[in-house]
Amino acid sequence: ITLKESGPTLVKPTQTLTLTCTFSGFSLSTSAVGVGWIRQPPGKALEWLALIYWDDDKHYSPSLKNRLTVTKDTSKNQVVLTMTNMDPVDTATYFCAHRQINTGLDSWGQGTLVTVSS
Amino acid sequence: DIVMTQSPDSLAVSLGERATINCKSSQSVLYTSTNENFLAWYQQKPGQPPKLLIDWASIREYGVPDRFSGSGSGTDFTLTISSLQAEDVAVYYCQQYYSTPHTFGQGTKLEIK
Numbered sequence: 001i002t003l004k005e006s007g008p009t010l011v012k013p014t015q016t017l018t019l020t021c022t023f024s025g026f027s028l029s030t031s032a033v034g035v036g037w038i039r040q041p042p043g044k045a046l047e048w049l050a051l052i053y054w055d056d057d058k059h060y061s062p063s064l065k066n067r068l069t070v071t072k073d074t075s076k077n078q079v080v081l082t083m084t085n086m087d088p089v090d091t092a093t094y095f096c097a098h099r100q101i102n103t104g105l106d107s108w109g110q111g112t113l114v115t116v117s118s
Numbered sequence: 119d120i121v122m123t124q125s126p127d128s129l130a131v132s133l134g135e136r137a138t139i140n141c142k143s144s145q146s147v148l149y150t151s152t153n154e155n156f157l158a159w160y161q162q163k164p165g166q167p168p169k170l171l172i173d174w175a176s177i178r179e180y181g182v183p184d185r186f187s188g189s190g191s192g193t194d195f196t197l198t199i200s201s202l203q204a205e206d207v208a209v210y211y212c213q214q215y216y217s218t219p220h221t222f223g224q225g226t227k228l229e230i231k
Contacts, residue, residue: 046222059218104158108167
């Protein structure tokens with residue numbers, strides 16, 4: 001299983017961030033499979049953001065729920081995360097990761113650093 | 119949200135000695151239907167993504183050295199490294215996946231004394 005995050009490295013405050021997770025080695029049409037998004041500000045801890053399952057069930061961090069949207073394109077093996085109204089505090093490395101339902105995140109992308117600055 | 123609190127925040131241990139990291143959840147993560155604790159441990163080295171070490175509180179992932187072990191149930195969990203090796207220097211995180219958001223602990227930085 002491999003995953004890779006892609007998207008802009010620099011966004012301006014108030015802009016919308018769109019990140020794509022392109023994966024291989026599994027299908028998001030397979031029962032019990034999910035892809036999560038996690039971020040990590042420089043030098044800080046991991047923060048769970050969102051999760052989408054094979055059946056299109058979606059979960060979001062309550063503190064960011066109004067700003068996040070996660071979607072999947074099963075035919076392209078991609079998951080897309082959008083985050084609106086970006087702020088400098090959203091500067092972080094953003095990771096996507098694979099999981100099976102009721103397990104941990106067993107495969108991670110390398111992450112992509114997104115800087116929010118004018 | 120379930121709050122995950124790790125202790126200590128940092129730890130220095132001599133090579134070959136035991137390292138112990140604790141993780142406490144603000145509510146139980148034991149799924150009573152299957153008697154499984156929905157708790158994972160990750161290792162993160164600088165510049166790398168986290169690596170899943172232990173799942174269901176005590177099940178080592180394939181390929182993880184047996185010096186790593188996890189224990190605990192309900193709200194209190196422990197990651198133990200029985201004999202610290204130089205390559206174990208990293209930040210370790212616990213995570214609960216009992217309920218969303220699947221929160222992480224704040225991390226424990228493990229160094230060589």
